[in-house]
Each structure stands twice: as C-alpha cells, then as structure tokens.
Amino acid sequence: MLEQEKVVVTGIGLVTPVGIGTTNAWQSILACKNGFGTVQSFDTSKYRVHVGAEINDFNFADHCPELAKNYYGRTTQLAIVGAKLALENAGLQNSDLTDLRKGVAMGTTSGEPNQVERFNNHRIAEQWDQLGAEYMDTYPCHSIPSNVANTFGFHDLAPIMLPAACAAGNYAIAHATDCIRRNEADMILAGGADSFSRITYTGFARLIAIAPEICRPFDKERKGMIPGEGSGFLVLESLTSARKRGANIIAEIAGYGTSCDAHHMTGSHPKGDGAIRAMKRALKDSKLTTSDVSYICAHGTGTKSNDVNETIGIKNLFGDNAKDVAISSIKSMLGHTMGAASAIEAGICALAIKNNILPPTANYETPDPACDLDYIPNAPREGKVSVAMNNAYAFGGANASVILKEFNN
Amino acid sequence: MKNRVAVTGLGSISSLGDSTDKFFESVCNASLDFRKIEFPEDYPDLKIYGSYIEELDPKFYLGDKNFRPLDRTARLSLIAATQAVESSKWDKEKLHTNEVGLSLGTMFCSLQSITHFDYNAQTAGVQYAKPLDFANTVINAAAGQLAIWFGLTGPNTTVTTGYTSSAQSCLQAYKTIIYDQAKALLVGGVEELSHPAVIGISRQNNLAIEKEHPLPFDKNRSGFLLGEGSFFMMLESLESCQGNKNIEAEILGGANKFDISQGKDKEQTVSTVIKTINEALAESNISADKIDFVYASANGSETFDDIEAIALSQVFENNNTPIPTTAVKSITGDLLGASGAMQAVCAIKTLQTGKLPGTPNLTDSIIDSDKISVSQQTIDIDANTGLVINIGMDGLICVMVVGKLC
Structure with missing residues (x-):
C-alpha cells in the first residue's frame, strides 16, 4: 500500500426521527427519546403492525427555501438537508472551497422507492398522463448524490451511490476514505439516506420482523425492528486539508473492513462469520486490536436473530474483552433508517468520541441470556471513548465495520 | 509500485449471444435483434423497440437447480458471471478460500421486481406480497445472490452511477487491485429491460420512439433503443496470476468525472469528456497516438453523440491517421448500467481478434473530422490498445483503457 493520507471527520449532519440537526439528534439520543409513531405516510389498516419511525416535522422548504421549487424525491430532500447540516457543522457554509478537490459518496437501501409507489398508483388508477419525466429524472438512485454534489458544488470527483442496503452508509464512508487516502480527493461528503417507504414496510411486515410498539434491541422481550427514515453525512477531509484551513477535527477515521456472508439474502450468518471478518479487517486496517475498542455502535436491529448473531460475532472476536466493551444500539430510538443507519451511527460514534459519552440502548428491560454483554441500558454513560467501532449488516449479506478514533495531534 | 491488473475471464449474455464468442460474432456480423417491446395490457400503448432475450432459462446454462429466489436481473448476472469464473479457472472453493469479492454495476438492478412487489x-x-420477493427489492439484491451462489465472502459492492455504472465498477475494482487491497475481484454489469424503466425513459424523450434501430453518429438519429444483458470479467493482480492463467487482456487505467452541465452547455461537456479521456490516458501511461481503436459511448442521442464526436476529434487531433471508432450500441442497444462492461468485453475481443465491429445503418455521419473513422462494416485492425468511453446523460463520465498484455 502506498503512503496514505489520514482521514478526519470535520462535520456531522443528522436528519433523524428523534431530531433534525446534529445537536438535536445527539441530545435526544442521550435522553432516550423514542422516534416511533403511527405511520402517517400511507394507510396501514391492512397490516398487522402500524408503527414506524417517520420524521413528521421534516419540511424541505424550511431548510432549503432556495431549492423548494425543484422537484426532488423525499430521499434526495433528506440527503440534501443532511449534507447541508454537515457542512454547517463543519463551519463551511460560507467558505470558498474552490481549491479543494471535493466529492460525494452515498449509500442507500432503496433510493427513491416513493417514485415506484407513485408509478404503481398511477398504473392502478389508469392515470398514465400524470407520470412525467420527473419519474425517471428522480428514481435512479445515483441521482441522489448527483443532486447533493450539484447543490453544494462538491463535483470535482464523480459522485457515487453504493447501494449496500442497511450497511450502505458505512460502504460510502469506506469509499470516501479510500479516495482521500489515495490523494484523489481533499474533502468528501460521505453518508446515506432513505425515505420511509410502503415497499420496505410491506416487506418487513411480511417477514414478521416489525415490532408492534417499540424497539428493544438485545432485550429478551424484543419483538423486532421498526422501519424508519433519515439521512446522515460526515464531512471527511484529509488531515492536510483540515490543518490547512484550521478545521475543528471531531474524530479520525482509523480504518474500515467489509465482507459478505454469502449465506442468506435476508438473514445474518448464525455464527456471525461475515461480521467477524469485517470487524477483523477493520481492526487490521486501523492497526488496532480488540482491546483498544472502547465502544461498539451495534447494528442492533431488535430482531431475534440479528441481536443474537451479532452478540455471538462480538464474543467470538473479542474473546475475554467482549464483556468489557460497551455496546449500544441507537436503533432502539431511531428505528432502522435503512441506508442512512450506519452513516447516522458513524456520526454518533464521532460525537461519543468528542464528548466522551457512551450513547445508550433505550427500552431495555429484560436481559436475554443469549445477549449477555454490556449494552449500556437506558441511560448514557460518561467514560473515555478513544476508539469506536461502527458495525452494519445488510440484506445480501453485506457487512461493513468502520472504526473511528480520537484524533491526536 | 502499483500492481498491474489482468483480465483472466470473460462472460456475456444478451439477445445477441449467450457466450462472449457468440455475442461478439453477432456484433461483428451486425446481427441486429431489435423487436417491439410487449407491455402488460394496462400499460400505455407505445411502439418502442428494444433488444431483449425472449426466453431466459437459467437451467439450460446452470443445470436443474432452484432459481426461484433469483429474479431476472440476478439470473442474467449469474449466467454471465459463471462464464467469467469458469473461464478464469476459479472454482467455488478457491473463490471462498481466497475471500474474493464482487463489484456489480447497474442503473436499475431489480426495478421490475421492486415494482411488481409493490x-x-x-x-x-x-398478505400476497411474498417475503422471498422482498429480498429482491434492495438495489444490491443481484450482488447478494451472486455472493451466495459462488461463496464470494470478500467485499460485495453494487455501484450505481447511471449509464456509467459498470464502467465505474470496473474502475473501482481496478483501483482496489492496483493499491493491493485485493488480489482478485469478479466485476461486471447487468441491466434488465424492465417495463417501468422503458416507460420512464420514454417520458424523458430520450428513446427513439417507433424506430426499429438506433442511429448513433448519424444526422437522422432521434434517440436510443434499450438493450439488456450482463457482462462480467474476472480481474486479478498480474503478479498473482501470471504464468498459471490465460490472460485475456490488461486494464491499463481509467478515469471518471462529473459534468454539471449534463450536456446543456455543450462546450463545457465537451471539455469534461476530453479531460476524462486525457486523465485515463495519463493514468495508463499512454499517449493518444498509441490508442488503436475506440468503443464510443454514442447511442443515438442528439446531444451526446455530437459532444462525443467533437471530443474525440480534439483528443486525437495530432494523430496522423484517423482513429478507428465504433458505436457498438447501434447493434446492442443501450444497456444502461451494463454498457461499460459490455464495451470492455467487446474491446478485449477486438484486442484478441483484430476485428472492430461496424456501426451499421450509419449513412449520414455527423462526424466532419478526418481524425475519426467510423465504418458501417466490421474492419480488421492492428489492435494493441483500446479506449472504452461511457458518457451518461446524467453528467457522469467514465473512460477505461485496455491493452494486450506485454
């Protein structure tokens, strides 16, 4: 490997069911606020479940009035606002960045599924005349990072969409890390976005994977996940660039690891095989060991199988250290924001490092013998967070672990 | 010192052929296969032609196995990927042991399955939505299915950058190998001709409605026609495979860029295309006069064919002889996200056979430069190095350089 640039986090933008804006989302998570409610965006009367994690107070025009006239899908809107908040958080909103090589790397599970739903609504209603060019201008998911790139002038690199389902945000961060390490870019907006979708909700409902009321990851009484929506972006920057402009460095991307279970399309490997390989690769890439890890931001969906398999994977890799590492699932509050999830969680890892606060797993009541690690139940914990591992697992068996660490000058 | 990247296996399926040799022979023979697309009864009544596979039976290629979990996109991918794996002498055990990864480029992946599910x-x-079908509604479904099929436990990436998706997936894989992050990767592209995509693209006025074949680089062009298929390559670090593998070709380099004008400012788009080509040439340590042929992106688009022709004439302006160029989408149709992989596979066959396919039906060319030569017929050339160009109407541009191993 050639000599690498260091990659640092200089901005975080979060749009979540528990708060829009990085500070709002962080404070809500520390307060164990639930983002769940009765689904508003479509009729669930024919479903057995009715709860979702929608962002009901999200209004694109409030955040980007100058763009309100444009036709964007909801995922694109969430992404643009997430990216804008990340740039503001980095203090870049009014900066002249023309000398920097900038790009956008994104992940998603479904892109703009609402456009497919629109297509079907028109088909069923025999209203083809109401389907215009906007359908195909909007649906292909690569249009989302292209719109982010256009909006903020981050188009020195070709924008890219890496749809790795629920691990997609981490895949985007990994890609951006490579680009900066290889000195192809100075600054990349890396993140993920997904909007609340009838298709996704129907699928998880049919898998009987949706919890009826509340999400309780790692709890013996857990009943499933709760689909959500959101976006998360990190401003990733080469250390050279960050130093040059005197940026506030929140954390460093130490490394990443990706793998595939090659086992099942919707279920994780029962021994955590792929997850272990992703974590191992991430540690190797970061030149760290399991004993260095202070905190694991778990995938922690709240389904029976995920939480057990994830626990098995951590225990197999961490061995005796497994009981000592603090683990939590913020999906207990946000629900599962799909392709945005691991990007949002990476932002939370960076905030945990910056503030030396471990975010909790909410709604945890009954310990499960099969999930017997420290899940930081129901309240945040103060403590030194030097190294945070962010784990994400996805349909198709895609796994991605990203490790963030405290930046030491 | 960067690694070099060898192509050790190829795989192809489209309506023009179900192996790379058959496909390339059909392309060289200009065996056009555009047929009227049959839509469901409740769709708009459109007369649109496309090049698609009438009956796709994976059992014919892969034996009597359970293909129910795989939708059409995954089946197309599986057939082409199997050819690439087998021709590169990998087997399932070795793929698994070596934790080989996959990079798949696609613009729509399983749009048909997603639409049908909803x-x-x-x-x-x-209650009639099938959980098994839900698995195919994520955009990385085909990549996940291939990983299960072949036991690919390495990084599993789906790349969507529109028309350049599979070119970009090849470029990503190339970089992964040159920077020693992997020794081998299965890379490719797939695009299914899905009814929702056809309707959508027709609404953008990009398709050549009621035309029986596209006319790239022709003054009478009026848009493109869609194709479908899948094309795969096994990429390996040259150092790890030299001496024990049949090496089809070498990926010498590539580059990508984003043109924010997306063709609206013609001068700017031309400039971005030229910059991308020049960057790809520089990455490959090769000058324009060493390029022997070009697989152009031209598909019949009124705007972008013109832009590409101007860009090529400027890139090759110092050449003494015109650069042989083909618009292969005149034969295959535009395979959208699979186009880059298809063109790369064709370019490798040109390196091997010395045959550059023609651009049939080109009668009134827009090209007024003596630096570019586009022939109606397949021609024989001395081919050592070729340029593969992908220009998306969405502003994304990706260029690859392939060469004979030397």
Missing part, C-alpha cells in the same frame, strides 16, 4: 401488494393485498 403492485402485487396494492392490488392483491398485503
């Missing part, structure tokens, strides 16, 4: 739930009832 349509079925809305019309028949939520």
